[in-house]
Amino acid sequence: MQITNYLYSFSYAKTESELCKLESKYIFNEEEKNKVLFSDVKAEPSSSAFIKKRLDIIFSSDDYAKLIAKIKKENLCVDGFKVEYLVLHGDTTEYAGRLDKLKDIGYSINGTPDYYKPTITYAVCCYEGLWFFGILVKNKFDWYKHKQKPFSYSNSININIAKALVNIAAKANKEKRLLDTCCGVGTILLEACFAGNNMEGCDINWKVCRQARQNLAHFNYTTNVYRSDIKDIRTRYDAAIIDLPYNLFSCADNDTIKHIIESTAEITDRLVIVSTSDIATFISNAGLTLSDHCSVSKSGKANFARRIWVCEKDSNRPQTESINRPGCLSEI
Numbered sequence: 001m002q003i004t005n006y007l008y009s010f011s012y013a014k015t016e017s018e019l020c021k022l023e024s025k026y027i028f029n030e031e032e033k034n035k036v037l038f039s040d041v042k043a044e045p046s047s048s049a050f051i052k053k054r055l056d057i058i059f060s061s062d063d064y065a066k067l068i069a070k071i072k073k074e075n076l077c078v079d080g081f082k083v084e085y086l087v088l089h090g091d092t093t094e095y096a097g098r099l100d101k102l103k104d105i106g107y108s109i110n111g112t113p114d115y116y117k118p119t120i121t122y123a124v125c126c127y128e129g130l131w132f133f134g135i136l137v138k139n140k141f142d143w144y145k146h147k148q149k150p151f152s153y154s155n156s157i158n159i160n161i162a163k164a165l166v167n168i169a170a171k172a173n174k175e176k177r178l179l180d181t182c183c184g185v186g187t188i189l190l191e192a193c194f195a196g197n198n199m200e201g202c203d204i205n206w207k208v209c210r211q212a213r214q215n216l217a218h219f220n221y222t223t224n225v226y227r228s229d230i231k232d233i234r235t236r237y238d239a240a241i242i243d244l245p246y247n248l249f250s251c252a253d254n255d256t257i258k259h260i261i262e263s264t265a266e267i268t269d270r271l272v273i274v275s276t277s278d279i280a281t282f283i284s285n286a287g288l289t290l291s292d293h294c295s296v297s298k299s300g301k302a303n304f305a306r307r308i309w310v311c312e313k314d315s316n317r318p319q320t321e322s323i324n325r326p327g328c329l330s331e332i
């Protein structure tokens, strides 16, 4: 096993497993396995719905006694520390054994522990016969507060999917300029702003635009929400997310889907599209190549699934030189 700087642990429902793998592929360039991933990429657990913890590895050893010796030799001196045992796939250490190991480590660190308000949390874990010790960073799930946004509607996307879409679109690069083409009340924008991504929104419906702005303001986030048909947006973006309209309320006929995908493809080379139906033909007709695809079913609703399509501009097809289309951006 190649020892990296970070070890990540994951947690997700069975229905979300494909999405979690897709997200980890775009954040880390590899998929998680057994809900564990080793990487040199540093990601903030709270920017994903599926990353539970990150261990910033300090020491590792195939021999537990040697690991303890390394910790003692380091002469760590810190007040208010806490030690946790991270149980990973395949670790059969019983509860009592885990407690003993916590004591071993606690006694190897100088300073007073604080279990309730720790200044630093260390962790120990075992994976595939190797022992690891490091600093633990947890997903605080403080983004759950967005569930209490002032405005929500039946077409709003699930918050876990929203976070994954941002990560897939941004590819772990906060500098990328992103657009949420059909932003609705701003569910995806909230997650992008929370994680520090650079994303703007657009929606044809003035009422949801106003609500998206109010939702963003409620959490003190600032970004632009344009009340516009996507065909009138002229700015270029590094990537766009499209949560396609999918029922009568938001008008999901074939012409609308074609119009939204083709108009978005004119202002970006990379699209992450969410649909409830097969849109492969629309994707290829828009001159896009499908790089990845996955589906997320709704727990309890076996016949309703959201499909996520990651597409890139087909470089062999002639491109539109510059964006030269009429239109107006409105902040109404």
Ligand SMILES: C[S@@+](CC[C@H](N)C(=O)[O-])C[C@H]1O[C@@H](n2cnc3c(N)ncnc32)[C@H](O)[C@@H]1O
Residues within 6 Å of the ligand: 155, 156, 157, 181, 182, 183, 184, 185, 186, 187, 188, 202, 203, 204, 205, 208, 228, 229, 230, 231, 243, 244, 245, 246, 250, 256, 259, 260
């Ligand atoms: C499924 S909803 C998006 C929901 C959004 N992700 C949320 O969580 O609130 C699709 C949205 O597409 C918008 N829409 C439809 N046609 C559009 C167009 N031509 N340009 C921009 N937005 C459009 C609709 O107004 C609707 O709000």
